[in-house]
Amino acid sequence: MSAREPLWFCHECHAEMRPLMVPDPVCASCHGSFVEKMENPADDPREFAHDFGDADGDEHGAPGGVDALLFTLQSVMDRGIARSNQRTNTGPAVTFELRSPNGSRTIRLGGGNPLGGRPESPGAVPSMSSFLGSNPPGGQRDEPGRQDISGVLMAQYLMALLGNHDLPIFGGIPENGRMGDYVFNQEALDQIISQIMENSNAHRPVPATDEIIQKLPREVLTEGSPTLEHDCAVCKEQFKLETEDPDEQVVVTLPCKHPFHEPCITPWLKSSGTCPVCRYALVPQPEHHPPPPQNTGGNGSRPGSPNSRSGPSNQTGSGAANRIPEHGGLFQSLFGGLSNHLGQHRHSPLLKTGEVEHSRLHRSSTVDQILTRPHFVLVPRRRRMGGIPVIMGTATSLGAGPTIWIS
Amino acid sequence: MGDSLYQGEVYTLQFRFDPQYPISSPAVQFVVADGKQAPIHPHVYSNGHICASILGNEWSPVLSVVAVCVTLQSMLASCKKKERPVDNDRYVRNAPENPKKTLFHYDDDTV
Numbered sequence: 001m002s003a004r005e006p007l008w009f010c011h012e013c014h015a016e017m018r019p020l021m022v023p024d025p026v027c028a029s030c031h032g033s034f035v036e037k038m039e040n041p042a043d044d045p046r047e048f049a050h051d052f053g054d055a056d057g058d059e060h061g062a063p064g065g066v067d068a069l070l071f072t073l074q075s076v077m078d079r080g081i082a083r084s085n086q087r088t089n090t091g092p093a094v095t096f097e098l099r100s101p102n103g104s105r106t107i108r109l110g111g112g113n114p115l116g117g118r119p120e121s122p123g124a125v126p127s128m129s130s131f132l133g134s135n136p137p138g139g140q141r142d143e144p145g146r147q148d149i150s151g152v153l154m155a156q157y158l159m160a161l162l163g164n165h166d167l168p169i170f171g172g173i174p175e176n177g178r179m180g181d182y183v184f185n186q187e188a189l190d191q192i193i194s195q196i197m198e199n200s201n202a203h204r205p206v207p208a209t210d211e212i213i214q215k216l217p218r219e220v221l222t223e224g225s226p227t228l229e230h231d232c233a234v235c236k237e238q239f240k241l242e243t244e245d246p247d248e249q250v251v252v253t254l255p256c257k258h259p260f261h262e263p264c265i266t267p268w269l270k271s272s273g274t275c276p277v278c279r280y281a282l283v284p285q286p287e288h289h290p291p292p293p294q295n296t297g298g299n300g301s302r303p304g305s306p307n308s309r310s311g312p313s314n315q316t317g318s319g320a321a322n323r324i325p326e327h328g329g330l331f332q333s334l335f336g337g338l339s340n341h342l343g344q345h346r347h348s349p350l351l352k353t354g355e356v357e358h359s360r361l362h363r364s365s366t367v368d369q370i371l372t373r374p375h376f377v378l379v380p381r382r383r384r385m386g387g388i389p390v391i392m393g394t395a396t397s398l399g400a401g402p403t404i405w406i407s
Numbered sequence: 408m409g410d411s412l413y414q415g416e417v418y419t420l421q422f423r424f425d426p427q428y429p430i431s432s433p434a435v436q437f438v439v440a441d442g443k444q445a446p447i448h449p450h451v452y453s454n455g456h457i458c459a460s461i462l463g464n465e466w467s468p469v470l471s472v473v474a475v476c477v478t479l480q481s482m483l484a485s486c487k488k489k490e491r492p493v494d495n496d497r498y499v500r501n502a503p504e505n506p507k508k509t510l511f512h513y514d515d516d517t518v
Contacts, residue, residue, distance in 0.1 A: 233469040
């Protein structure tokens, strides 16, 4: 995933998002099909939307009460996102006027406030996500008596406001429950989490490069070759001289000494650069089981180290084929050299030692290490505020640009 | 299975193989239809989807149907408490039809 990949703009709901490809692009927010890739800065669809919508500068001319707040919010959402990359710390102030039966209240943003705004656009305020991600530079310019609200406080205030009112504006939103990087129901939260997980390549196997595959030792089978006594673990066939496909007489032996038919092993290595039998890593592979945090600096077997998986496998790999019949057990024959991988198995940091010992006594440890369970909480910072589940985080940490959806 | 919590119970597994098998893993799930249910287990969702790393990113082409079955049997046999995954309702509500489209995150090595 590249954070630099251009976002798309939805002309229907004005969201900036990565579209769903089904297979034609549709808006991830409203599922509208009028979407446009924002790849040419000179022809930014957001500019068009702003000119057309003419929301600029209308904050103070809008009807009073909640409508005024919402109008202001819309302007905040719209332009904050569009301009957030241009914001400065010296932008002019923005005034929110909130009126309620108890009177009115004015909140000031801008000026010395880190939220700032774009100099040439007096109304510009960054999105919540952008100012939640930014730290005030010290607030030295705050003047006594001024009601500046920044960061999380501001977000809490707005979200509480939104949560306390059954606002008519949300008649349109819960359709998908998403308003940018804010969510209003469980489904929307799930969608975002799935999106984050799909964007994360952290646990995907790393394929071997063509160069690595090309350089692997190959043997063309000949009469009397000791390889003929072995099986290819992928197709389970014994190596033999008479084959219909001449490629099947070419045997590739991995550095861990496990032999395979060339047509059997090549497609696998192109999806995962590991030995199918012992998981010897031809290229560094991600850890399937992250080590406990306290151990991170300890050993060298981390992704990025070419030997992350190869150490123990190397030592045992050459003998693995011979060891299997010796051990003889059901799991050994089923999983073969996979059990070599055991040495690197790490248990969850939360696990008590006693439990580990107990489970080892009763079960194949091979099985207990390859069965695991889902854990979905990957959201950078998630809090519940004002009764609304809120995902907070910067655009980058969410793996997608901030999207704003407001009607 | 000795003192398994699931002793005497019968479940049906569905295997779907794509043309890339065994390079790609089969889509394996418990059959939930015609009166058949998925076992109640912390790694088995009520729609039959199974969260097991060997069905996902720890699949290896040396694994076979027998290996998967034995693994799942062992998963059941080692269970100490019959319960659904904590996020069962949430997952099932939005789960894709094919469990291979789900990206599970594996963090529990104990069961």
